[in-house]
Amino acid sequence: MKHLRTQNKKPLLMHERGAVRFETELPVEIGNLRGLARNISATGIYFEIEAAPALGSHLYFAVEMTVRGEKLKLVCDGQVLRVEHKDGVHGIAARFDDSFFSNPAEVIDIDAAWLAHTH
Numbered sequence: 790m791k792h793l794r795t796q797n798k799k800p801l802l803m804h805e806r807g808a809v810r811f812e813t814e815l816p817v818e819i820g821n822l823r824g825l826a827r828n829i830s831a832t833g834i835y836f837e838i839e840a841a842p843a844l845g846s847h848l849y850f851a852v853e854m855t856v857r858g859e860k861l862k863l864v865c866d867g868q869v870l871r872v873e874h875k876d877g878v879h880g881i882a883a884r885f886d887d888s889f890f891s892n893p894a895e896v897i898d899i900d901a902a903w904l905a906h907t908h
Contacts, residue, residue: 808832816853824881826852833870833884841879842869848883851891861890 808830815826817836824838834852842848845868852863866887873880 810835817850818853819848819850824878827880831885833867833882834865835880835882837878837880839878841872841874842881844869844872848881850883856890861892864889864891 810828810830810833812828813826815829817824817826817834817838819838822838822840824836826834826836828835829852836850836852848865848867848869850865850867852865854861854863865883865885867883867885869881869883871880871882873882
């Protein structure tokens with residue numbers, strides 16, 4: 790990992806995350822809600838959506854993407870690390886606990902139980 794030297798000789802990390810994040814605009818779905826991923830990494834994601842899960846809550850969601858010309862869904866199980874409110878949408882930072890790729894034609898039952906707690 791790259792470091793910058795400060796005057797007091799302590800290294801300063803270029804970024805604090807454990808994995809490099811890639812800027813993106815990928816569709817995200819949680820139950821019947823649709824959102825948009827703004828960045829993604831091997832360990833987590835940041836997306837915007839209309840309803841906000843509680844900080845620290847467990848979350849099931851899917852991210853639509855194209856891999857080698859094939860449309861796939863990355864089905865994820867994770868934890869909400871940060872919730873931001875801006876311009877009528879909620880920014881959600883989540884850590885991946887588990888994930889797998891699925892054919893988008895398959896029906897995937899994503900638990901949106903957290904929605905009951907947001908209204």
